[in-house]
Amino acid sequence: MTKKTIVFTGGGSAGHVTPNIAIINELDQSKWDIKYIGSKKGIEKELIEKRNIPYYSIRSGKLRRYIDKENIIDMFRVIKGCQEARSVLKKLKPSLVFSKGGFVSVPVIIAARSLGIPIFIHESDMTPGLANKISQRFSTRIFTSFEETRKYFPSAKTTVIGSPIRKEILAGSAEKGRAMLDFTRKLPVLTIMGGSLGAKKINDSVRGSLNELTKDYQIVHLCGKGNLDENLTGVNGYKQFEYVNEELADILAATDMVITRGGSNAIFEFLALHIPMIIIPLTKKQSRGDQILNAQSFEEKGFALKLEEEDLTEVSLKKALDTLKKRRNDYVEMMKSSKESSALDILVKEINEYQ
Structure with missing residues (x-):
């Protein structure tokens, strides 16, 4: 049977990575070829590579809610990250991208959408982070931990499920x-x-x-x-x-x-x-x-x-x-x-x- 490829993304903090690892641990690897796209120096790189999961690094700019001169530089980093993510995704040809948020996820999701790849995202907190606020418009399915979070996302594609716990x-x-x-x-x-x-x-x-x-x-x-x-x-x-x-x-x-x-x-x-x-x-x-x-x-x-x-x-x-x-x-x-x-x-x- 031919394996399907799934790409996980998310990083910047352990909270954006450990739920992905929990899901990865439960997927049948005889059916799924698992890959990960993250930043070049984020905590996700260390956590994923030590589990022998193929890891692809892209540039990632910080997303800020306030005016800062660094926003201009980071805008170009995000654009470059989108180009790099698109190149990786074109090579991997995944059936699905799953994102837990964080700065690095945005270029991956934008690139996946441009290639017509389905996208699942999960929001852990009561109110969505900026990455998931941006990503929601490109997503296929949205999952949340809190019932109260549903109002921030399109109801037709949002499901409240709680938080994925490491078994x-x-x-x-x-x-x-x-x-x-x-x-x-x-x-x-x-x-x-x-x-x-x-x-x-x-x-x-x-x-x-x-x-x-x-x-x-x-x-x-x-x-x-x-x-x-x-x-x-x-x-x-x-x-x-x-x-x-x-x-x-x-x-x-x-x-x-x-x-x-x-x-x-x-x-x-x-x-x-x-x-x-x-x-x-x-x-x-x-x-x-x-x-x-x-x-x-x-x-x-x-x-x-x-x-x-x-x-x-x-x-x-x-x-x-x-x-x-x-x-x-x-x-x-x-x-x-x-x-x-x-x-x-x-x-x-x-x-x-x-x-």
């Missing part, structure tokens, strides 16, 4: 996680995740109240690259890591509560794992405000508590944790009753069945 993240062992961390069953496990670069204010608030927190919790602190505090090495009930990879599934299986940023992929993974969360979203000074809206939605649905970074102190963090701990069972029950569908299975099915 390996659901297969962790709590016993292995506690053993690796040298934790016991006596106290609940609290995991703190501030993103790949960490979050200084979250790190400082946790460490400033560590003496109090370790009375009630065993703490796993994923503090971000370069953010380890050597003075805290060996503190009983506290384990800090810059980041973890293969061990993450086991750590999350052992986790009772989590403090997290408001990125869509992460919070949907915690929802799937039924881990109640305190979401401390990026501020509007740091982002376009999408994490604030994600956090608000999850709080309204009874999956999380939202704590604004501007309000974050050692006192407010401890108070939020006490509230979450007291109502933990209620949050777990709300998560278990969630009607969020299996986005990964739906996307794989849609890709396999698309003619």
Whole structure:
């Protein structure tokens, strides 16, 4: 049987890549020839190439919502990226292009449309990023994580499915996680995740109240690259890591509560794992405000508590944790009753069945 080719694109952050990897892992490679188009130096290049997936680099300009002289330079980079993407797509002749957004996806989608190649896009956040705002007009099908996002896209080609979750993240062992961390069953496990670069204010608030927190919790602190505090090495009930990879599934299986940023992929993974969360979203000074809206939605649905970074102190963090701990069972029950569908299975099915 002749294989069909599918091209994935998306990059700029891990959040634009890991959902693509989740889908790639579920596709039957006896039926699909999988390729990836990304930027020359983005995080997607490293994440994809180490999985031995053929990777094609193109130029990519940053998409800005504000006036900047760099916009002129980046416009030419986007044009060049479109030309390069068109050349790659003409050679690969894919049956479908799947995009998770990010700057690099726009030239790929424009090129695919010019060649008549069907295009699927998925938007993770409550409000669409600029890349997907541009890409929607060229797309064949649009999928979203949130019901609230539907209004930003043409209704006839938009389907709400949730966020595609890596299946390996659901297969962790709590016993292995506690053993690796040298934790016991006596106290609940609290995991703190501030993103790949960490979050200084979250790190400082946790460490400033560590003496109090370790009375009630065993703490796993994923503090971000370069953010380890050597003075805290060996503190009983506290384990800090810059980041973890293969061990993450086991750590999350052992986790009772989590403090997290408001990125869509992460919070949907915690929802799937039924881990109640305190979401401390990026501020509007740091982002376009999408994490604030994600956090608000999850709080309204009874999956999380939202704590604004501007309000974050050692006192407010401890108070939020006490509230979450007291109502933990209620949050777990709300998560278990969630009607969020299996986005990964739906996307794989849609890709396999698309003619």
